[in-house]
Amino acid sequence: MDNLSPASPRDIDPLTRQLLEVAAEASAGLAETDPVTRVHALRKTAKRARSLLRLIEGPARDEAATLRRQISEAARALAGARDGVAMADALADLAGHGLPAGFILPPSPAPEDGAGSTPAEADAAAALAALMEHGVGRLATGQAAPARGALIRGLARFYARARRAGRAVDPHDAEALHGLRKEVVIHRYQMEMAAEWWPRLGGFWLGELQRLREQLGRHHDLVVLQAHLADDDPDETAVAVIEAAYRRQGDLARKALRQHRRLFAETPRAFRRRLRTYARAERTYQADEEE
Structure with missing residues:
Protein backbone atom coordinates (compact mmCIF):
# COMPACT_ATOMS: atom_id res chain seq x y z
CA MET A 1 0.00 0.00 0.00
CA ASP A 2 3.02 2.34 0.22
CA ASN A 3 2.64 3.30 -3.41
CA LEU A 4 -0.92 4.53 -2.72
CA SER A 5 -0.10 6.67 0.31
CA PRO A 6 0.58 10.37 -0.38
CA ALA A 7 3.64 11.93 1.18
CA SER A 8 1.61 14.52 3.06
CA PRO A 9 -1.87 13.59 4.42
CA ARG A 10 -2.86 17.27 4.48
CA ASP A 11 -2.45 17.46 0.71
CA ILE A 12 -5.48 15.25 0.07
CA ASP A 13 -9.15 15.55 0.92
CA PRO A 14 -10.65 13.74 3.96
CA LEU A 15 -12.64 11.21 1.90
CA THR A 16 -9.64 10.08 -0.15
CA ARG A 17 -7.58 9.78 3.01
CA GLN A 18 -10.26 7.62 4.65
CA LEU A 19 -10.49 5.36 1.59
CA LEU A 20 -6.73 4.86 1.62
CA GLU A 21 -6.96 3.92 5.29
CA VAL A 22 -9.60 1.32 4.39
CA ALA A 23 -7.25 -0.25 1.87
CA ALA A 24 -4.47 -0.43 4.47
CA GLU A 25 -6.86 -1.82 7.11
CA ALA A 26 -7.94 -4.60 4.74
CA SER A 27 -4.35 -5.67 4.22
CA ALA A 28 -3.69 -5.66 7.98
CA GLY A 29 -6.93 -7.53 8.70
CA LEU A 30 -6.12 -10.33 6.28
CA ALA A 31 -2.68 -10.71 7.90
CA GLU A 32 -4.28 -11.56 11.29
CA THR A 33 -3.31 -15.12 12.19
CA ASP A 34 -6.31 -15.81 14.44
CA PRO A 35 -9.28 -16.64 12.15
CA VAL A 36 -11.89 -15.11 14.47
CA THR A 37 -9.92 -11.86 14.73
CA ARG A 38 -9.39 -11.86 10.97
CA VAL A 39 -13.11 -12.19 10.20
CA HIS A 40 -14.04 -9.52 12.74
CA ALA A 41 -11.44 -7.07 11.37
CA LEU A 42 -12.44 -7.57 7.74
CA ARG A 43 -16.18 -7.29 8.42
CA LYS A 44 -15.59 -4.08 10.37
CA THR A 45 -13.48 -2.64 7.55
CA ALA A 46 -16.13 -3.66 5.02
CA LYS A 47 -18.75 -1.62 6.89
CA ARG A 48 -16.44 1.38 6.88
CA ALA A 49 -15.70 0.94 3.17
CA ARG A 50 -19.36 0.74 2.18
CA SER A 51 -20.21 3.80 4.29
CA LEU A 52 -17.51 5.88 2.58
CA LEU A 53 -18.26 4.68 -0.94
CA ARG A 54 -21.81 5.97 -0.58
CA LEU A 55 -20.43 9.51 -0.45
CA ILE A 56 -18.64 9.42 -3.79
CA GLU A 57 -20.24 11.56 -6.46
CA GLY A 58 -19.35 12.42 -10.03
CA PRO A 59 -17.78 10.19 -12.71
CA ALA A 60 -16.74 7.51 -10.18
CA ARG A 61 -20.28 7.04 -8.90
CA ASP A 62 -21.16 3.92 -10.95
CA GLU A 63 -17.84 2.24 -10.19
CA ALA A 64 -18.21 3.06 -6.49
CA ALA A 65 -21.75 1.62 -6.37
CA THR A 66 -20.61 -1.59 -8.08
CA LEU A 67 -17.67 -1.94 -5.72
CA ARG A 68 -19.92 -1.33 -2.72
CA ARG A 69 -22.25 -4.14 -3.81
CA GLN A 70 -19.33 -6.48 -4.39
CA ILE A 71 -17.95 -5.78 -0.92
CA SER A 72 -21.41 -6.34 0.59
CA GLU A 73 -21.77 -9.72 -1.14
CA ALA A 74 -18.27 -10.81 -0.13
CA ALA A 75 -18.89 -9.78 3.50
CA ARG A 76 -22.12 -11.82 3.57
CA ALA A 77 -20.06 -14.93 2.91
CA LEU A 78 -18.53 -14.42 6.35
CA ALA A 79 -21.73 -13.39 8.14
CA GLY A 80 -22.53 -16.86 9.46
CA ALA A 81 -19.23 -16.97 11.29
CA ALA A 101 -27.68 -19.86 36.77
CA GLY A 102 -25.78 -22.65 35.10
CA PHE A 103 -27.37 -22.18 31.67
CA ILE A 104 -25.37 -23.77 28.86
CA LEU A 105 -25.94 -22.70 25.27
CA PRO A 106 -27.04 -25.59 23.00
CA PRO A 107 -24.41 -26.42 20.37
CA SER A 108 -24.45 -24.42 17.14
CA PRO A 109 -24.02 -25.94 13.69
CA ALA A 110 -21.09 -23.57 13.16
CA PRO A 111 -17.60 -25.18 13.10
CA GLU A 112 -16.24 -25.82 16.58
CA ASP A 113 -12.79 -24.50 15.74
CA GLY A 114 -14.01 -20.95 15.17
CA ALA A 115 -15.00 -18.45 12.52
CA GLY A 116 -12.94 -18.21 9.37
CA SER A 117 -11.11 -21.48 10.02
CA THR A 118 -12.35 -23.53 7.04
CA PRO A 119 -10.69 -23.27 3.60
CA ALA A 120 -13.90 -21.81 2.12
CA GLU A 121 -14.02 -19.11 4.81
CA ALA A 122 -10.32 -18.35 4.33
CA ASP A 123 -10.92 -17.91 0.60
CA ALA A 124 -13.91 -15.65 1.29
CA ALA A 125 -11.80 -13.53 3.65
CA ALA A 126 -9.06 -13.21 1.01
CA ALA A 127 -11.59 -12.19 -1.65
CA LEU A 128 -13.12 -9.54 0.61
CA ALA A 129 -9.69 -8.16 1.52
CA ALA A 130 -8.69 -7.95 -2.15
CA LEU A 131 -11.79 -5.94 -3.04
CA MET A 132 -11.00 -3.41 -0.34
CA GLU A 133 -7.23 -3.31 -0.65
CA HIS A 134 -7.04 -3.07 -4.43
CA GLY A 135 -10.54 -1.95 -5.47
CA VAL A 136 -10.98 0.78 -2.86
CA GLY A 137 -7.31 1.78 -3.08
CA ARG A 138 -7.49 2.15 -6.86
CA LEU A 139 -10.72 4.14 -6.64
CA ALA A 140 -9.25 6.45 -4.01
CA THR A 141 -6.25 7.34 -6.15
CA GLY A 142 -8.13 7.48 -9.45
CA GLN A 143 -11.10 9.69 -8.59
CA ALA A 144 -11.20 13.46 -8.56
CA ALA A 145 -11.27 14.88 -5.04
CA PRO A 146 -14.88 15.75 -4.09
Missing part, protein backbone atom coordinates in the same frame (compact mmCIF):
# COMPACT_ATOMS: atom_id res chain seq x y z
CA ARG A 82 -20.43 -14.04 13.41
CA ASP A 83 -23.49 -15.81 14.91
CA GLY A 84 -21.55 -17.80 17.48
CA VAL A 85 -19.80 -14.68 18.72
CA ALA A 86 -23.13 -12.79 18.80
CA MET A 87 -24.75 -15.46 20.99
CA ALA A 88 -21.78 -15.51 23.37
CA ASP A 89 -21.95 -11.72 23.65
CA ALA A 90 -25.71 -11.90 24.27
CA LEU A 91 -25.24 -14.36 27.13
CA ALA A 92 -22.55 -12.15 28.64
CA ASP A 93 -24.94 -9.18 28.46
CA LEU A 94 -27.72 -11.22 30.10
CA ALA A 95 -25.47 -12.33 32.98
CA GLY A 96 -26.71 -9.49 35.16
CA HIS A 97 -30.20 -9.33 33.67
CA GLY A 98 -32.03 -12.54 34.46
CA LEU A 99 -29.84 -15.27 32.94
CA PRO A 100 -30.63 -18.54 34.79
CA ALA A 147 -15.62 19.38 -3.35
CA ARG A 148 -15.99 20.23 0.32
CA GLY A 149 -19.57 21.39 -0.23
CA ALA A 150 -20.54 18.13 -1.96
CA LEU A 151 -18.99 16.13 0.87
CA ILE A 152 -20.95 18.08 3.50
CA ARG A 153 -24.18 17.63 1.55
CA GLY A 154 -23.52 13.89 1.48
CA LEU A 155 -22.85 13.77 5.21
CA ALA A 156 -26.08 15.66 5.85
CA ARG A 157 -28.05 13.35 3.56
CA PHE A 158 -27.05 10.24 5.50
CA TYR A 159 -27.50 12.07 8.81
CA ALA A 160 -31.09 12.71 7.68
CA ARG A 161 -31.56 9.02 6.87
CA ALA A 162 -30.36 7.93 10.31
CA ARG A 163 -32.49 10.61 11.96
CA ARG A 164 -35.61 9.57 10.05
CA ALA A 165 -35.05 5.85 10.75
CA GLY A 166 -34.92 6.45 14.50
CA ARG A 167 -37.94 8.70 14.62
CA ALA A 168 -40.11 6.21 12.73
CA VAL A 169 -38.97 3.04 14.50
CA ASP A 170 -41.21 0.89 16.70
CA PRO A 171 -39.18 -0.02 19.83
CA HIS A 172 -40.76 -3.50 19.72
CA ASP A 173 -39.80 -4.10 16.07
CA ALA A 174 -36.45 -5.92 16.09
CA GLU A 175 -36.07 -5.72 12.32
CA ALA A 176 -36.64 -1.95 12.30
CA LEU A 177 -34.14 -1.48 15.12
CA HIS A 178 -31.59 -3.51 13.16
CA GLY A 179 -32.27 -1.24 10.17
CA LEU A 180 -31.68 1.78 12.38
CA ARG A 181 -28.39 0.28 13.52
CA LYS A 182 -27.25 0.01 9.89
CA GLU A 183 -28.01 3.69 9.32
CA VAL A 184 -26.18 4.67 12.52
CA VAL A 185 -23.14 2.64 11.43
CA ILE A 186 -23.05 4.47 8.09
CA HIS A 187 -23.31 7.88 9.78
CA ARG A 188 -20.72 6.96 12.42
CA TYR A 189 -18.05 6.00 9.87
CA GLN A 190 -18.78 8.99 7.66
CA MET A 191 -18.48 11.38 10.60
CA GLU A 192 -14.83 10.41 11.05
CA MET A 193 -14.11 12.91 8.27
CA ALA A 194 -16.04 15.76 9.89
CA ALA A 195 -14.32 15.02 13.22
CA GLU A 196 -11.11 16.37 11.70
CA TRP A 197 -12.62 19.87 11.61
CA TRP A 198 -12.99 19.99 15.40
CA PRO A 199 -11.20 16.96 16.87
CA ARG A 200 -12.22 17.40 20.51
CA LEU A 201 -15.93 17.77 19.77
CA GLY A 202 -15.72 15.27 16.90
CA GLY A 203 -14.17 12.64 19.15
CA PHE A 204 -16.95 13.07 21.68
CA TRP A 205 -19.61 12.84 18.93
CA LEU A 206 -18.06 9.66 17.52
CA GLY A 207 -17.95 8.16 21.00
CA GLU A 208 -21.65 8.83 21.56
CA LEU A 209 -22.52 7.40 18.14
CA GLN A 210 -20.48 4.31 18.97
CA ARG A 211 -22.36 3.96 22.24
CA LEU A 212 -25.67 4.06 20.32
CA ARG A 213 -24.32 1.54 17.82
CA GLU A 214 -23.31 -0.83 20.62
CA GLN A 215 -26.70 -0.59 22.33
CA LEU A 216 -28.43 -1.52 19.08
CA GLY A 217 -25.83 -4.21 18.46
CA ARG A 218 -26.49 -5.86 21.82
CA HIS A 219 -30.20 -5.79 20.99
CA HIS A 220 -29.51 -7.65 17.73
CA ASP A 221 -27.23 -10.18 19.45
CA LEU A 222 -30.18 -11.07 21.68
CA VAL A 223 -32.33 -11.58 18.57
CA VAL A 224 -29.76 -14.08 17.25
CA LEU A 225 -29.71 -15.88 20.61
CA GLN A 226 -33.51 -16.07 20.78
CA ALA A 227 -33.74 -17.49 17.25
CA HIS A 228 -31.14 -20.15 18.07
CA LEU A 229 -32.93 -21.22 21.25
CA ALA A 230 -36.38 -21.21 19.64
CA ASP A 231 -35.16 -23.52 16.85
CA ASP A 232 -33.95 -26.06 19.40
CA ASP A 233 -37.32 -27.04 21.01
CA PRO A 234 -36.50 -25.04 24.17
CA ASP A 235 -36.90 -26.52 27.63
CA GLU A 236 -38.02 -24.48 30.64
CA THR A 237 -34.58 -23.03 31.23
CA ALA A 238 -34.18 -21.96 27.60
CA VAL A 239 -37.65 -20.39 27.67
CA ALA A 240 -36.58 -18.42 30.75
CA VAL A 241 -33.53 -17.19 28.82
CA ILE A 242 -35.72 -16.14 25.88
CA GLU A 243 -38.02 -14.21 28.23
CA ALA A 244 -35.06 -12.56 29.95
CA ALA A 245 -33.76 -11.58 26.51
CA TYR A 246 -37.08 -9.92 25.64
CA ARG A 247 -36.98 -7.88 28.85
CA ARG A 248 -33.39 -6.87 28.22
CA GLN A 249 -34.23 -5.89 24.64
CA GLY A 250 -36.91 -3.52 25.91
CA ASP A 251 -34.41 -1.81 28.18
CA LEU A 252 -31.81 -1.54 25.40
CA ALA A 253 -34.37 -0.18 22.92
CA ARG A 254 -35.51 2.53 25.34
CA LYS A 255 -31.94 3.62 26.06
CA ALA A 256 -30.95 3.54 22.39
CA LEU A 257 -33.91 5.62 21.24
CA ARG A 258 -33.30 8.16 24.00
CA GLN A 259 -29.67 8.40 22.87
CA HIS A 260 -30.82 8.71 19.27
CA ARG A 261 -33.12 11.64 20.08
CA ARG A 262 -30.18 13.51 21.62
CA LEU A 263 -27.72 12.82 18.81
CA PHE A 264 -30.20 13.58 16.02
CA ALA A 265 -32.04 16.52 17.58
CA GLU A 266 -30.93 18.96 14.87
CA THR A 267 -32.73 19.23 11.57
CA PRO A 268 -30.62 18.08 8.59
CA ARG A 269 -30.41 21.70 7.42
CA ALA A 270 -29.06 22.87 10.78
CA PHE A 271 -26.63 19.93 10.85
CA ARG A 272 -25.33 20.82 7.36
CA ARG A 273 -24.95 24.47 8.35
CA ARG A 274 -22.97 23.53 11.47
CA LEU A 275 -20.58 21.30 9.51
CA ARG A 276 -19.99 24.10 7.01
CA THR A 277 -19.11 26.43 9.87
CA TYR A 278 -16.62 23.97 11.36
CA ALA A 279 -15.04 23.23 7.97
CA ARG A 280 -14.71 26.93 7.17
CA ALA A 281 -13.10 27.65 10.56
CA GLU A 282 -10.62 24.80 10.13
CA ARG A 283 -9.71 25.95 6.60
CA THR A 284 -9.12 29.49 7.88
CA TYR A 285 -6.91 28.18 10.68
CA GLN A 286 -4.80 26.12 8.28
CA ALA A 287 -4.42 29.08 5.93
CA ASP A 288 -3.21 31.25 8.82
CA GLU A 289 -0.69 28.59 9.83
CA GLU A 290 0.76 28.45 6.33
CA GLU A 291 1.36 32.20 6.13
